[in-house]
Amino acid sequence: MPSRRKSPQFGPELGAFASARARNALATLGQMALAVAVAVVVAVISLNAISRVEWPAFPSSNQLHALTTVGQVGCLAGLVAAGWAWHAGRFRLLAQLCGLVFVSAFTVVTLGMPLGATKLYLxxxxxxxxxxxxxxxxxxxxxxxxxxxxxxxxxxxxxxxxxxxxxxxxxxxxxxxxxxxxxxxxxxxxxxxxxxxxxxxxxxxxxxxxxxxxxxxxxxxxxxxxxxxxxxxxxxxxxxxxxxxxxxxxxxxxxxxxxxxxxxxxxxxxxxxxxxxxxxxxxxxxxxxxxxxxxxxxxxxxxxxxxxxxxxxxxxxxxxxxxxxxxxxxxxxxxxxxxxxxxxxxxxxxxxxxxxxxxxxxxxxxxxxxxxxxxxxxxxxxxxxxxxxxxxxxxxxxxxxxxxxxxxxxxxxxxxxxxxxxxxxxxxxxxxxxxxxxxxxxxxxxxxxxxxxxxxxxxxxxxxxxxxxxxxxGAIGLAGAIAFSQDIPDVLRPDLTIAYTDTDGYGQRGDRRPPSSEKYYSAIDAAIQRVTGRPRDQTVVLTADYSFLSYYPYWGFQGLTSHYANPLAQFDKRAAQIESWAKLKTADEFIRALDKLPWPPPTVFLMRRGTSNTYTLRLAEDVYPNQPNVRRYTVEFKAALFADPRFTVETIGPFVLAVRTPVASA
Known part of the structure; x- marks a missing residue:
């Protein structure tokens, strides 16, 4: 009697496959975790070292560009060495680690060195x-x-x-x-x-x-x-x-x-x-x-x-x-x-x-x-x-x-x-x-x-x-890599220039030239804190100088433009309300209008001084499909709206700060 052919047994094979898959996934996750750790260590050490030196500003000196090029060439040379070590079959784990270190260092030196003399980003x-x-x-x-x-x-x-x-x-x-x-x-x-x-x-x-x-x-x-x-x-x-x-x-x-x-x-x-x-x-x-x-x-x-x-x-x-x-x-x-x-x-x-x-x-x-x-x-x-x-x-x-x-x-x-x-x-x-x-x-x-x-x-x-x-x-590839890499700071030059000419949160510019009106922000913040006595995250500010909200965590009553605004905020209706206040004549009318708002009303108004005894805000309107897609317009408030004991008004630099005086509890 002929023997029966045994049916294939898939259990051991599938078990081995599942085990191999699990090991492969864990190995990948482990290597990714190592990559994150290496990147963080390289970035923190490198950026800290760069920040300890008083560098000249990138737009006015080529020193930072020169040092960026040196760093890039060094990193590319390190990557070549790591690739050669792997190809030769020697120190493969070390080659992988060096690869992570040098690609991380390349990134840091390409961005961090040109920005070395400013605290702002591109x-x-x-x-x-x-x-x-x-x-x-x-x-x-x-x-x-x-x-x-x-x-x-x-x-x-x-x-x-x-x-x-x-x-x-x-x-x-x-x-x-x-x-x-x-x-x-x-x-x-x-x-x-x-x-x-x-x-x-x-x-x-x-x-x-x-x-x-x-x-x-x-x-x-x-x-x-x-x-x-x-x-x-x-x-x-x-x-x-x-x-x-x-x-x-x-x-x-x-x-x-x-x-x-x-x-x-x-x-x-x-x-x-x-x-x-x-x-x-x-x-x-x-x-x-x-x-x-x-x-x-x-x-x-x-x-x-x-x-x-x-x-x-x-x-x-x-x-x-x-x-x-x-x-x-x-x-x-x-x-x-x-x-x-x-x-x-x-x-x-x-x-x-x-x-x-x-x-x-x-x-x-x-x-x-x-x-x-x-x-x-x-x-x-x-x-x-x-x-x-x-x-x-x-x-x-x-x-x-x-x-x-x-x-x-x-x-x-x-x-x-x-x-x-x-x-x-x-x-x-x-x-x-x-x-x-x-x-x-x-x-x-x-x-x-x-x-x-x-x-x-x-x-x-x-x-x-x-x-x-x-x-x-290999020579052509390396030359091309160096040529392209050393040109990256020039590609980014417009963004780098703004990083040096904008005024930072300490009231300073990276190019060490006189700061703009943002230097008064710290005084404005102190004045708001003095009058309101509230944490910043409990205060709503109406302003057209939106960078103030970038430096301090106050809430804004209106966003920069509708393109950045939360759709739930009803940007258009808020804009209509702001425009309607320009028609008011007295502080009583203004306060009644604020108290009737369907949203938390602003209690701080950061404005500029206008003509004919007015305070101004420069707002934005969406005019798409036109290009530019934003139209700027000015809203003028009568100074009389804030000429009331219920407001504290100060002039700080070019700004007019009006703070609604908190009502004392009974």
Missing amino acids: FGISVDQQFRTEYLTRLTDSAALHDMTYIGLPPFYPPGWFWIGGRAAALTGTPAWEMFKPWAITSITIAVAVALVLWWRMIRFEYALLVTIATTAVTLAYSSPEPYAAMITVLLPPMLVLTWSGLRADARERHASVALNAESHAGVTLGDSAARGWAAVVGAGIFLGFAATWYTLLVAYSAFTVTLMALLLAASRWRHSKKSALDPLRRLAVIAAIASAIGSTTWLPYLLTAAHAPVSDTGSAQHYLPTDGAVLTFPMLQFSLLGAICMLGTLWLVVRARSSVRAGALAIGVLAVYLWSLLSMLTTLARTTLLSFRLQPTLSVLLVAAGTFGFVEAAQALSKRSRAVMPVA
Whole structure:
């Protein structure tokens, strides 16, 4: 009687696979934690050392630029040494540690050295940086999630970056405005170090160093003024590759093309096909959730790209197997569920309040259409070093998109930027935009990542003909890296100049020239405290000098513009109320109007002196789709409105400070 064939036993294999997956995930998390620690240590030590020296101002001296170049070259040399040590098979753990140290140091020296003589970050305390500093000040004053300006409202702007920075400021006793620069540089450094870990978990360490330093340099040049955007931007390329591999992981083919030289990502290639890729799916969900608490535009773009990936996979499989076509959509649903759960930690308070509270119907953050938002951008056609590497990346994507997971993921990311841009132009018909111009740094970073891989693969192909190719390619690559890196301070020069010419919270300028009217803010704050006797976070201020709210955690009655205002604040109705006060003639009328407001009324008025015995505020109105998208106008209050014992009026420098005198309790 023939013996029966034994049925396959999957238990031990699946158990071993699950164990391997768990070890791989833990190893990745451990290395990411190490990367964060290294980045923080390097940033803190370096920034502290830089701050101890009296440097000349960057706009008026080339010394800081020269020292920045020296530091960059030293870091690049260190990365070359780390790559060589790994390639030689010696001291590999030390090579990884050195890689983390030198990419972190590169980031710190590129931003920290040019800013060495000022306490302000890029773009100083002007325009966008004004409301960002205000947000950091708010979350330094309290760990509770609040709107940056309006009392009693949940945050509309994602608070993640600001909350962590605020906690760091509160823990160290540093003023929030002063913490902005070190936290911005440190946070970008952390993201760069984590990006290196993500890359080396997927590809050979030497190539991970190359693509990380290339994308870091471009991110620092074009995205660093917005630090939380820079963090997501530098992490996007490896996360898109990881997400693409996770979405398509149930396909029969092995995804060895994720890695160069067949060095593959264990979470993608190990185990049964039905179970492959779930670690990548979970990682993608965590990243999107993190981005949702960080920056709305980039999480929207990232979600759009991931959705596009899933739809392309489903469409390509539909003809062969409907069941197989549904798998990417199931994985997409898991990503969405994880991201929503994480994002809800900051978005849920706003959404619950907006469900029953009135929302402003005019003005929004999307009401902005500069020239860059009206055209498609093609960095690969620029006659520059950046244009050359982007062109190489474009060619590599075209050739390798179907055969390489890396190329496929980056190609979809690039395609998504252009689709997003076209959709943004179309949404102007609905009197809004998708702010596509802000994705230009993202596009450049994706193309540079592709260009790095293209450069490596081209050099490898040519090296089969001659051994001299690799040294030549290395020399060209190193020269290009130095040339681009040393130009970053010049790219950032306008933002650096403002960091030195704006007046900081101590009433000083980084270029040591006479400060502007902000030098009176400390006296104004002291006067408010003397009259009200209340904590700052219990006082509402009406002012057009919004940087005052950036330095001190008072609440504002009205925001800078409707584009930065919480929709729950009803910006347009508040503006109408302010304008109506200009028609009043007596203090009694004014106080009655204040007491009837549907919002907590201002008790402090910080104004400028006008003509004909008036006090003025310079406010803003949304005039989109016109460009500029904001119209400034002046509101004049009669001085008689404040000529009453119920107000204390002082002139401090160019300011008129009127404080409503607290009513003594019975």
